[in-house]
Amino acid sequence: MGTVTRKTIDARGLLCPLPVIRLQDAVKDLPAGTEVELIGTDPGVLHDVPAWCRVHGHRVLQTRDDGEEYRVVLRIAR
Amino acid sequence: MSQQRKAVALISGGLDSMLAARVIQEQGIHVEGINFFTGFCVEGHTHAIRKRDRNKPKRNNALWVAERLGIKLHIIDIIEEYKDVVINPKYGYGANLNPCLDCKIFMVGKAHQWMREHGFDFIITGEVIGQRPKSQRRDTMPVVARESGVGDLLLRPLCAKNLPPTKPEREGWVDREKLYDFSGRTRKPQMELARKFGLVDYAQPAGGCCFLTDENYSRKLADLWRARGERDYELDDIMLLKVGRHIRPRPHFKLIVAREEGEGRFLQGYKNRFVHLYPVSHSGPLTLIDGRLEDGDLELAGRIVARYSQGRDAERVTLRAVTPEGEKTLEVAPFKPHEISPRWVL
Numbered sequence: 001m002g003t004v005t006r007k008t009i010d011a012r013g014l015l016c017p018l019p020v021i022r023l024q025d026a027v028k029d030l031p032a033g034t035e036v037e038l039i040g041t042d043p044g045v046l047h048d049v050p051a052w053c054r055v056h057g058h059r060v061l062q063t064r065d066d067g068e069e070y071r072v073v074l075r076i077a078r
Numbered sequence: 079m080s081q082q083r084k085a086v087a088l089i090s091g092g093l094d095s096m097l098a099a100r101v102i103q104e105q106g107i108h109v110e111g112i113n114f115f116t117g118f119c120v121e122g123h124t125h126a127i128r129k130r131d132r133n134k135p136k137r138n139n140a141l142w143v144a145e146r147l148g149i150k151l152h153i154i155d156i157i158e159e160y161k162d163v164v165i166n167p168k169y170g171y172g173a174n175l176n177p178c179l180d181c182k183i184f185m186v187g188k189a190h191q192w193m194r195e196h197g198f199d200f201i202i203t204g205e206v207i208g209q210r211p212k213s214q215r216r217d218t219m220p221v222v223a224r225e226s227g228v229g230d231l232l233l234r235p236l237c238a239k240n241l242p243p244t245k246p247e248r249e250g251w252v253d254r255e256k257l258y259d260f261s262g263r264t265r266k267p268q269m270e271l272a273r274k275f276g277l278v279d280y281a282q283p284a285g286g287c288c289f290l291t292d293e294n295y296s297r298k299l300a301d302l303w304r305a306r307g308e309r310d311y312e313l314d315d316i317m318l319l320k321v322g323r324h325i326r327p328r329p330h331f332k333l334i335v336a337r338e339e340g341e342g343r344f345l346q347g348y349k350n351r352f353v354h355l356y357p358v359s360h361s362g363p364l365t366l367i368d369g370r371l372e373d374g375d376l377e378l379a380g381r382i383v384a385r386y387s388q389g390r391d392a393e394r395v396t397l398r399a400v401t402p403e404g405e406k407t408l409e410v411a412p413f414k415p416h417e418i419s420p421r422w423v424l
Binding site for chain 2: 016
């Protein structure tokens with residue numbers, strides 16, 4: 001089995017839509033199949049990142065609300 | 079077989095740009111959206127910051143529109159480049175510090191650049207003649223097309239029939255007869271068209287989507303420029319103008335007082351860059367000091383902060399002040415309401 005590459009994007013302290021912009025810019029250079037974990041402090045990431053993924057066809061694998069931090073894990077499609 | 083034409087639509091998240099994109103999709107054109115983030119966008123920020131808004135449903139309206147239309151949306155960070163638009167608008171400001179015409183020219187110009195880089199054929203916007211007093215007038219429409227450099231590759235599907243045919247119409251990429259002739263400030267034709275397309279629950283922001291159209295926000299930005307002696311800003315400056323009470327008791331400093339827990343948490347992220355104060359004898363707001371403090375100013379600031387604490391009616395309130403020289407404890411008499419001059423409150 002191939003190894004899945006995972007990249008982490010630290011979007012803590014940024015208000016939406018900046019976390020989405022950081023994600024969008026990072027994804028441009030990543031190959032299909034890469035997993036990306038975005039960590040943010042704006043609860044909006046739990047809505048905006050999945051919405052952005054749906055619009056671009058990427059798959060959300062997990063969303064998590066830790067109270068003060070929010071995480072979205074996704075897999076890049078092409 | 080005819081070539082598949084591609085249009086890039088400026089998507090604000092409001093109804094007009096959504097309709098414009100949909101009208102062009104109906105003609106078999108491949109449409110993708112572009113949305114610009116200036117730093118002044120109203121989009122959800124205050125919801126994110128303020129605790130009392132946290133349970134309200136929150137969405138990015140531009141992404142919501144893209145989902146409804148089934149198009150890709152590209153969100154572009156233009157914070158740095160946009161400064162020149164705000165600081166030096168060639169066509170001036172609207173009622174507040176909103177440089178709407180320069181903004182439209184800039185955004186259409188950026189969309190034109192994106193269009194060329196990505197092999198698209200033309201640009202569409204949701205502009206309607208007469209809809210906005212500053213930027214959407216019959217005489218400003220050609221200015222936007224000319225000064226942005228896009229020329230006749232800019233199509234406004236909602237009012238195209240009131241304007242000379244553009245290249246996409248002349249070349250037959252789109253059928254002019256299926257475009258619209260909306261004009262004026264009425265929203266009825268747009269609402270009727272939305273109904274026809276089955277589009278409901280669209281955003282209708284009362285004050286537009288930009289903080290620069292807001293009188294209070296513009297007053298705080300003008301104060302910032304006056305106090306610093308220059309018309310400039312960083313992203314953090316304009317974000318902080320969205321948060322808290324801003325009180326300037328002296329020309330050389332102001333206080334940013336958190337109004338509730340959510341704002342306090344937001345300001346926590348900034349506190350290490352500022353002198354800051356918080357009450358310790360009573361619960362009360364975290365407050366940042368922006369500017370420089372002279373003799374007696376820290377006590378003045380402390381009395382204001384105490385006024386907004388639970389100790390407002392107490393004889394004395396104890397506060398902790400964190401300054402570059404170290405931490406200090408202050409004991410102050412809270413100001414009475416009439417002692418805080420209305421002129422101080424921005």
